[in-house]
Amino acid sequence: MRQSARPRRHCARTPVAEADKNSTSAMPSEPQIASADTLIEIEHVTFGYDASRTILSDVSLRFQRGKVTSILGSSGCGKTTLLRLIGGVHGVNSGSVKFDGELIDAQDRELLFRLRRRMGVLFQFGALFTDLSVFDNVAFPLREQTDLKESMIRDIVLMKLNAVGLRGAAALRISEVSGGMARRVALARAIALDPELIMYDEPFAGLDLISMGVAANLIRTLNDVTGSTSLVISHDVPECMAISDHVVLLASQGRIVAQGTPAELMASTDPEVRQFVRGEPDGPVKFHYPARPLAEDFGVNAGSAA
Amino acid sequence: MGKKGIETLVGLFVLLGIVGLVFLALKAANLASFGGGDSYPLVAKFDNIGGLKVRAPVRSAGVTVGRVASITLDAKTYQGVVRLELDRGVQFPKDSSARILTAGLLGDQYVGLEPGADEKNLASGDTITQTQSAVVLESLISQFLFNKAADAGTSAAPAGAKK
């Protein structure tokens, strides 16, 4: 059952009686006949916000349909920018980004509108609408993008909240929920329209261990049950390794250090990979920010050379 | 605050604005006394309308009986053509006269109507034949100076003639 082309008619896969405990609402998407396994193709992409700073330099990546792919890397290497490019928020300087075979053109509003309805994004700190309640936040994409009746929307919202374990919190205001709960509400909102691609921007940042475990579990389970594709941006190695099918490690400028299954990366002998996955403070990624020699700042001549 | 509550308050707000507008228009401005609906037009031609403006009052015996509707120039006779709108309840004889007067010493100018003695009244669209133009200050002054000069001349001439 394909979604109809007219924007506000969402003939979505209607909620079917759940077979498993997690009660996510959607049927798995039909296997796409004859299309490749690759959902997203990033080909030789170069991008910078302005001429002086290039964030991504000639990056090529492929993300497989139906799999959980993690993008790891230290801060500032362009992971979030990749998300933005896939979502069409910015246009690439050179190269191409394709979603399900369609070229993403940041200027084409119709195209973006159509494609974004098939994507869900979980922002770093939730990006929940603070003037609405939890229920209204999750209902927001449904109310805006579909013409479903309120009773139907209520059912879907409660099911999504149930999937993330927050059905009882539906009436709370955003100011009343904790950080971990906010993240889960944002997840419920991201999956409200049953997207094919869910992108998670630092889903584990700032969470306690329990919440981290919950979040990781949710990401994996959602992916398996709905058959969607998940893209996780993080620098949290243990959690990502636990739930991913495929891991990509990026360094600055988007340079791909390594990619493969979690097992492969954990066993890698490449010093850069080892430093990252083991969290060693010094290695190919230097501890010290480039500075003058120690003697100049602290030695006898210090102060005069300032 | 529920949605209904907000809508009610906004409705009240807009209503309050309309009430304020009506107050300003009627109590604080001249809307009520203008365009009363029942009026008939008359025309008066002046050599000089002075500082008369559109919407200036038309008064008879000091009572406002109408408004100036428009002021144009007759291209052939080079007179100012003033269209008046008078209340239908007030009729003037055919030989009434129109003068341009000043309210107070330095006030705005208005059209004063003095009724004549004719039995027949001015009908809608008629022209008032007797008109007196506004007093133009410069003409007054030059007249005054001319009279002064004439007096000085006549008193000088006999003095000169004596010689």
Add this chain to the structure above:
Amino acid sequence: MTMLAALGARTLDVFRSFGHAAFFFFDLLRAVPASLRRFGLVVVQIHAIGNRSLIIILASGLAVGFVLALQMYYALVTYGAAESLGLIVNLALVRELGPVVTGLLFAGRAGTSLTAEIGLMKAGEQLAAMEMMAIDPKERVLAPRFLAGMVSMPILAILFSAIGILGAYVVAVLLIGVDQGNFWSIMQSRVDVWRDVGNGIVKSAVFGVICSFVALYQGHETDATPEGVAYATTRTVVMSSLAILGMDFILTALMFSTP
């Protein structure tokens, strides 16, 4: 040479920012029809912007009316023209003070709250989240606020003038002792609905557009930091106020140049 280059760069920056602002304005106008269809959103914003500003506008209007009546009385009574007090206060309010003072107060109260709200929404990535959900934040968030400002300002200015006149009445007739009948009748005979009241409303509508646009633009362009938001709210008040005063001069010259 570098100072000249720096100056040139600054000038180009100014042009660029004007262009950016102009594009934003046109985007906002383009989003207006869509938000008119979702009028419920506009109503909520009118409540937030208009209703909530009512108290300060009414209080200020009353105060201005009182003060104007008092001050003008002392000036007029020396010429024996105290009867014209109502007329003077009316004209001053309806033509100038109503639109301008309301505009300045509006910029301070509603403008800053708009800027802060939009700035914080941007900082919390709420606008980006909306975009990623294929919902245009301009239609959903910005245009309703713009429309609400455009609608609220004239109403507030009218109320300011109206209550100012009433305040002047209280001072002039009840306190000072100016004749009540003359107070109203001289006012009624000399104040023209279309020219004075109408032009005043046009002015306040223009100021409403200016204030709302500046507030939304500053909020939208702010840095996503606390300092950024604070700076943006200050800029809203300053730029709105300057723009209002400048436009007031231009509009007055256009509207009231011929007596």
